[in-house]
Amino acid sequence: MLLTTFAPWRAHQRSNAADDLIAHLQRQRQLPPGTTVLRHIPVSFELAPIRVMAKLVEIQSPVVVCCGMAEGRSQLHLERYGKGDDLTLETTLPLDHLLANTHLSGISDDAGTYVCNHLYYRLLGAIARHRWPTQALFVHIPPLTPATRPIFAHDLALILKRLTPLVSRSVEGEGSV
Template structure:
């Protein structure tokens, strides 16, 4: 059976929950489209995030990799097209790192295209009635750091053929229930809907 490594970040930025982590916990151990789904929790810390995924890649030897992160304010599931070689953190990570205009990898190219079938994934989710789109920016925080870092690592190790990429997801309803004012009006998506969306997404993998 093929193996899918899926990762979810820990809470950050003052949040007590991260929808990415809650989602991957629900997917862990499932078999979807012939893939055994293997989940890992990732720290929101520069360099440490990639270290954890590097170890998981060595252990699991996956046939595909999907990294998942929270994008508060986005209304749908967004599959990222590109990772860029810059760390420019608008807020500190969970250990206080806040690089400005620094490379993810000094020896790396400007950018890498994600190697997941992004258009097919989005189409599958839309066909399943789940709001989804392609995104052309993963930002410049730890999400992009990990997207670029994983693609760079796979390229350096001669494993660029492994489909890999990043997916951003909206807030959970519970995250908005504790807020007041305009912030409580950010779009949300339930874990149940997210699981449906990711099931359709994984079915797009060969």
């Protein structure tokens, strides 16, 4: 599995909540075995898709999960769609299944209009266009507080764990990226 995070992008941000949560899960050894983490992707419409897709092609991961910060949200959200060029592309992952027994998580149909959505749209488009044996997900993570950090950590660790069988099945029978 490839897991990505962005660098902070606003002057008032000392860090990025998504990157902080992934770093926390790494320290707690709660990421699935074999996960490759690509941290601090530049918040750039041009560079973010290039960095993520280059890493995806390099490691040939069957699942890529991109994580970004959503300052205005109070729940962790799995994004259903990436939108651009008057098109809407949908992840093929079973979002309802991934969310079972989570506490502060839901599904969003709007990944926004900034780099997060652009990256997701470009990634879903490349997977479809090139017929890569890869599935993609974008997860928006709200600001972390001492009260919400353990809840979001639980939810994201559970979601990533549920993706592990998909990774195993893809590795067994499919071609390369």
